[in-house]
Amino acid sequence: MMSTIPWPNAGDDVFLSQLQLNPSRPATQRLLASPQRIHAAVLAAFPDHQAGDRVLWRLESTARHDVRLLVASPREPDFTSCIESYGWPMRPDATWRTRPYTPFLSRLASHQVWAFRLRGNPVVRKRDESGRVHTIPHLTATQQRDWLVSRAEHLGVSFPLDEDGAPQVTVSRRDSRTFTRNQAERGRRVTIASAQFDGLLEVVDAERLRTALIRGVGRAKAYGCGLLTLVTPPSNHA
Secondary structure (H helix, E strand, O other): OHHHOOOOOOOOOOEEEEEEEOOOOHHHHHHHOOHHHHHHHHHOOOOOOOOOOOOEEEEEEEEOOEEEEEEEEOOOOOOHHHHHHHOOOOOOOOOEEEEEOHHHHHOOOOOOEEEEEEEEOOEEEEEOOOOOEEEEEOOOHHHHHHHHHOOHHHHOEEOOEOOOOOEOEEEEEEEEEEEEOOOOOOOOEEEEEEEEEEEEEEEOOHHHHHHHHHHOOOOOHHHOOOOEEEEOOOHHHO
16 A cells, blocks of 8 residues: 555655666766766756655666666656756657656565666765764775675565575676765765665565665765666566
8 A cells, every 4th residue: 555655755656757868968968977966957857846855866878878867756757957958859759757656666575586776875884983983985896795785684675695605686887976065066075986786686575675665775865876676587587
């Protein structure tokens, strides 16, 4: 039931959107250079955005000229301005696709196996001798994978093991981005180390997994991290 999904506005739907960007446009190149600008462009699609709304986004790029923006939101977006500024407005099919996400979320159940993708911000918090707590990024692929695997119970999942007894989680892409925090270009510089994870997961606690899908995973959610997505796994893993 919709009311079982722990969204801040109980009873509201959840939406998953995708739009294609044109990376050859100078404006799009400037946009893609700053997660802060992308965050602002995404929120501009929600004129009725409220402080409690959790809007997640992630960039997908399978080829040089194939750049897509995925967005999960509690409100239906209007990406008209984004398409006009950063997309392909002259194409007859220049639009975005939005679908209700809640029906899929409501069908999640224990023991289902899904292929997943997540761009996360793997970090650890450590306290120094003075008592100050520092957020330190995990930099190696092994550290990053272990960071995600260690969160399995919190996410309501388990990660099936391969023939060698290792979790089927791959760090498929690693990135570190430094950018200015505000659009006026006068804010402090921020560095986000991220990793893209691909693999298989099995549902253990559907409610916890729903929470992760709509609330996000880990830190830096405003900067393109945290959006976990699921698809049907290859037939040999079904």
